[in-house]
Amino acid sequence: MTVSAGETIRVDMTLLKDAPTLVVPTVRPGSISDFDPAWDRDGEEYTHAGSPIAFRITPALGTFHFKIQLLKGGNAFGGGKKVRWVLGYTDGRNHTLLELEKSKFRRTPIVNGKPTKNNADFKLQNNSDIFDVEITVTPTKIIHRVGGLLVDQDSDAPNLTNGKFMFIVNSNEQIGISGFTFTPAR
Numbered sequence: 001m002t003v004s005a006g007e008t009i010r011v012d013m014t015l016l017k018d019a020p021t022l023v024v025p026t027v028r029p030g031s032i033s034d035f036d037p038a039w040d041r042d043g044e045e046y047t048h049a050g051s052p053i054a055f056r057i058t059p060a061l062g063t064f065h066f067k068i069q070l071l072k073g074g075n076a077f078g079g080g081k082k083v084r085w086v087l088g089y090t091d092g093r094n095h096t097l098l099e100l101e102k103s104k105f106r107r108t109p110i111v112n113g114k115p116t117k118n119n120a121d122f123k124l125q126n127n128s129d130i131f132d133v134e135i136t137v138t139p140t141k142i143i144h145r146v147g148g149l150l151v152d153q154d155s156d157a158p159n160l161t162n163g164k165f166m167f168i169v170n171s172n173e174q175i176g177i178s179g180f181t182f183t184p185a186r
Helices: none
Strands: 040-042 045-049 053-055 062-072 082-089 095-101 104-111 120-123 131-137 142-146 149-154 164-168 174-184
Touching: 062 082, 082 131, 095 142, 104 142, 104 149, 120 149
Parallel strands: none
Antiparallel strands: 040 045, 045 174, 053 164, 062 131, 062 174, 082 095, 082 164, 095 104, 104 120, 131 142, 142 149
8 A cells, every 4th residue: 555645544444463483492302422522431331531421401400310330530538529510501500500429419509609508418329320310390499319319309490491511520520420311391
């Protein structure tokens, strides 16, 4: 339609209301091959030494399952022999640090680059250096099971939809993992 200067034209129309579309990222199941850098294969086990190793699938919402052990490293003076991972990692300033050692599981929120005092500790009755771990991650909750036993449920976790899942491996450490699976949330 053309409207000239000073002219008024009446137009009858009906507007239809569109329903908003929620876009949910499609996340596929994951495996040991979805880490960067890659794990080294050693028979049925995979190993990694000397640097953090990040899971490339994001958002990391769903259930992780794996068996893990510290093969080399830790504190020579007793204690300190633990495996570590983080959830919700974006810039290193805000995430959740998890630590697992023979007799203890610990969760430490990191806020603005500093550990908070809101640690959660759980005593383990464990006779092995190999841990069977299951982690369920939702946008605002982290649930950890070790050996099938519920050890932690964090409902105050920061928004985990953008962050990564990473194993933290120091320069003098080596971890071994087997049976790794990731099943995305539905």
